[in-house]
Amino acid sequence: MSITLYYFSATGNSLTTARILVQELGDCRLVPVAAVKNQPKIVEENNTVGFVFPVYYGEMPYPVREAVSKMVFPADSYVFAVNTYRGHGGAAPQRLDALLRTRGQKLSLAGGVPMPGNSFINAPEKDAAYLQQQEENIKTLIPAIRNKEVQNYFSEEVLPLRPVSYPNNFRGITADDNCIGCGRCVSVCPMNNISLQNGKALIGDNCATCLACFHWCPVEAIWMSKKEEMWDRMGQDIARRSKYQHPQVTFSDITAQKN
Numbered sequence: 345m346s347i348t349l350y351y352f353s354a355t356g357n358s359l360t361t362a363r364i365l366v367q368e369l370g371d372c373r374l375v376p377v378a379a380v381k382n383q384p385k386i387v388e389e390n391n392t393v394g395f396v397f398p399v400y401y402g403e404m405p406y407p408v409r410e411a412v413s414k415m416v417f418p419a420d421s422y423v424f425a426v427n428t429y430r431g432h433g434g435a436a437p438q439r440l441d442a443l444l445r446t447r448g449q450k451l452s453l454a455g456g457v458p459m460p461g462n463s464f465i466n467a468p469e470k471d472a473a474y475l476q477q478q479e480e481n482i483k484t485l486i487p488a489i490r491n492k493e494v495q496n497y498f499s500e501e502v503l504p505l506r507p508v509s510y511p512n513n514f515r516g517i518t519a520d521d522n523c524i525g526c527g528r529c530v531s532v533c534p535m536n537n538i539s540l541q542n543g544k545a546l547i548g549d550n551c552a553t554c555l556a557c558f559h560w561c562p563v564e565a566i567w568m569s570k571k572e573e574m575w576d577r578m579g580q581d582i583a584r585r586s587k588y589q590h591p592q593v594t595f596s597d598i599t600a601q602k603n
């Protein structure tokens with residue numbers, strides 16, 4: 345079975361998940377969403393297509409939304425998603441299904457893989473267990489994908505957009521005076537939303553809140569300056585939370601998604 349596998353990843357959980365899917369499923373063409381999302385039209389010739397991405401507020405990341413909204417699929421394609429998340433995937437499959445329906449398709453199957461959180465924080469022992477169980481958890485999804493199992497993700501209710509459904513810097517992601525002007529955040533940003541001005545990083549509003557810049561800055565100069573009500577509900581102040589990068593992923597692996 346030949347598969348085109350689109351992926352998006354800021355800190356490596358979804359990238360490593362995509363790699364394991366390739367290893368288990370075989371004949372896959374891995375396509376980074378960040379490399380194709382700016383094309384006016386994305387024509388997919390394969391009729392088996394997968395999407396691997398992190399869940400943000402029960403929604404897909406904006407770059408995934410942008411790419412899917414420009415895709416043209418062969419009739420009757422089999423489309424599946426594998427989501428990574430810290431706690432649960434919420435209505436991400438239903439939102440992807442609704443978006444696919446605007447492209448004449450539907451979501452056939454969705455699977456989830458719990459992973460360390462790159463926004464809110466899990467207990468360290470939980471993150472360690474999720475990392476250890478990642479491959480095993482992904483392997484449980486393989487038979488259903490191979491057998492092209494189908495489930496229904498159609499939602500009668502129109503699901504409201506989330507703060508991450510369109511580009512905006514609602515967390516006030518910004519660089520402080522510790523910035524050494526290394527440009528790593530510029531290279532890693534999938535939205536090309538960061539520039540260097542007088543040797544310091546300037547972060548604009550064309551933000552997908554993926555937190556790649558935050559986690560890959562070598563001197564922890566990037567922080568989240570606008571607190572959300574959600575932080576109180578979660579009982580966490582994540583403005584300058586600890587950095588996370590999947591242990592099997594490098595900075596170059598993340599920046600390579602743009603090429």
Ligand SMILES: Cc1cc2nc3c(=O)[nH]c(=O)nc-3n(C[C@H](O)[C@H](O)[C@H](O)COP(=O)(O)O)c2cc1C
Nearest residue numbers: 353354355356357358398401402429430431432462
């Ligand atoms: C803005 C944002 C919102 C998030 N929202 C959720 C969420 O609603 N539920 C959840 O379980 N995890 C959530 N997460 C955690 C990520 O889905 C999770 O850590 C994911 O595996 C990161 O994937 P990546 O390393 O491929 O970027 C969120 C992360 C970010 C950056």
Ligand code: SF4
Nearest residue numbers: 523524526527529561
């Ligand atoms: S990665 Fe950090 S130190 Fe480097 S330019 Fe960006 S904000 Fe400054």
Ligand code: SF4
Nearest residue numbers: 533551552554555557
């Ligand atoms: S500015 Fe930072 S958080 Fe926003 S899209 Fe770019 S890398 Fe992601």
